[in-house]
Amino acid sequence: MTPPRGFRVFRAVLLLAFAAYFFVPLLAMFDFSTQVRGSAPGRTWDNWTFMFTDEDLRSSIVASLLLALFTVVLMVALLVPTMVWVRLRVPRVSRLIEFLCLLPLTIPALVIVVGITNVYSWVTYVLGDSPLVLTFAYVVLVLPYSYRAIDASLSAIDVATLSEAARSLGASWFTVIVRIVLPNITGGVLGAAFISVALVLGEYVFASLLHFDTLPVAMAALYKNNGPAAMAAALASMILVALFLIGLTFLSRDRHKLGASS
Amino acid sequence: MTEQTVDRGLAVELSDLTRVYGDVKALDGLTLHIVPGELVALLGPSGCGKTTALRILAGLDHATSGTVSVGGKDLTKVPASKRDMGMVFQAYSLFPHMTVIDNVAFGLKMRGRDGAARRTRAGDMLDLVGLGEHADRYAHQLSGGQQQRVALARALAIEPSVLLLDEPLSALDAKVRVQLRDEIRRVQIEVGTTTLFVTHDQEEALAVADRVGVMNAGRLEQLAPPAELYSAPASRFVGEFVGLSNRLPAEVRDGVAAVMGREVPVLPGSATGSGHALVRPESVSVVADPAGPATVTTVMFLGPLSRVTCTLADGTLVVAQLASSDALRLQPGDAVRLEVAPAPVLVVA
């Protein structure tokens, strides 16, 4: 069963080459982020603490984190009841919902931005120009990914039987969704939340073109006058996003395990 | 075509094969000789090494020690692709992107035959398994049973020196399984190819094979024609694995066993002194007798035959198989007398 020795050496060499291509830029970024500004010799952590001391950068971090939170909350509040409802009561429109949810995936984000610039100039006029108004755009953006995560976990359980059982025991529809369905799709909802956070924290297209100061926009601006500090902030956000995405793969594996044993 | 293939069968010799995976011995000194044209079934529980034996013969696995030869030629070091063996897998082995006829012709293509010859031969093979009309379909358009027929045709198309069947029926419905089992035997006799058939289903093995080899823990326990395997098991494992047996207390003295008050001849390999005799249900007869020591517990109707379970005074359950006409006169709760037929039995300690 084990592959021949020659192949294993060949594989190891190629994997190392790939690893170099993928990890050298990250290490280079780290190297850059510990350099003293102005190419002076020596190493420093100042660039890493900069993100907590600089007022502009800090407010953009707060804005991005809040955006991520609001996006997740709104996404779950919209998507879960709709998807459960469609599954239970109007399965006819499930194809339509799927199509609508996956639509943003096929249209380039840039095109969406172009399309909604006018809408947003009106939105900011009504709701003020806090970056948090981006929540609405981001919910659309994360829709395809969240939809698939939640749909997968909904398919894994028999929603119809579960809710019929609960209804026959006297539960209201609200109770069915909150107490019966939600606990059974926690994995999927959590996965949807993780990928949403990851996407929102790195999103640049909407924020930059609609002129909101989120973390990526602030980083890009900062780079022009303080490269190392921008690198440090970028690396920090990258690590945060990576943690969320790796958490996601662990979630999906646990789900597979559950599926295999049942 | 059949004229020239009938005597094509070659002798297969597996000698002292051992296969060790890590610290598990999958095969432990297996020696098996198959005579030309014969169909031998390897039967045993999962993990007994039967599939490993077949894969080593095919060249898909290699033995830790021991040799494989076919028609007197040592194949131990020959790669699988040069062994000329046709193999039918458990399921889903047809190439899904090829039509049925292309699947069957694949081996001929690998042998560099020209297109027309390939099509003719592949068509003949499909006719042989009764699927000539499905030549241009894809695998997913066929039922499970049809797919396995195509796999059989594909394996035979290359005129293999040996035909290998690796649980070819286990993924099929019961009814199709019986049909295809008989079909495989018919085709095998027609082409005369030496065949190794691996299965965990004893009914299948007993029905199609010239000889059945029962395997346990990497060893061959017994190799014998089906009837002999059933009536004269050589070991406790074979006796208990093949067919249904009652374990009845017995005393062996001078080659004769006393079982439930009857004297019964014993088979070679039996224990001496007190032990348990393995008695087939059809060797037990049930006689209504108000003074009898046993009580009828259940009567199960199986068509022409019925299975009657009785309880002895000490709680031992005894299963008997009788003609339904006799069995239907019995009711649960009836007192009965049990009699053991004088067929030879194996007595185990």
Added chain:
Amino acid sequence: MVGAFQDEAGRLTLGNLDALTSDAAVTALKGSLILSASTALIGAVLGALLAYLIVSMSPQSLMRRATLAVSGVLAQFGGVVLAFAWIATIGPVGVVTKAIMDLTGANLYGSGWLFGLPGLVVVYCYFQIPLMVIVFAPAFEGLRPQWREAAVNLGASTWDYWRHVALPLLTPAFLGALLLLFANAFAAYATAAVLVSQGQPIVPLLIRQAITSEVLLGQANVGFALALEMIVVVTVVMVAYNLLLRRTSRWMR
């Protein structure tokens, strides 16, 4: 999208579409197509190779799971951070640039190719290859071992197996992934926006210029026209995908 057919006063016009035939627009479209096609091809080939290396490891191996998880992360990794990472590596004072300068005296950075189309190709591959890995690894996993064994039994060499069995079976998935990668690169904006500050070598950057430009009034509708152009290209890709799929997978359900 109606904006593509309106002038500044909102009257219907096809004038904005004329902007698509200007030199800048044609160059940008060409640049976008070259960038998307080359990174899709490189990403697909190298990604398929990497996927094969990963899948050839035992399913329980930690290495296999780790590489798949890392691929999942890197495939989502684009935009500002990615641009920074490459500037830090092979930018004018990048780590690798300096190392090569010290070792051989050659200037890897040269005349700034990183900030033009060639640089985008290198940088885009950074997310294209991992994307290919996660999209294509399941196709390799779907190759049943019995197919290989059946082929070998019927006399096929390793080469025959790949030529007649594995490659035809993988083709539909490969083409699908190729087009997905193309669309992915075509739509990508953030990385290029940070990396490229001069010139508009690709359509998304031309759109940026059109909609952020305060100098040239009336450019917003040209932005609409360019966005429409992107939709057309993406639609063509999707249609091509479906046609290809139908042709190459007659044998599937």
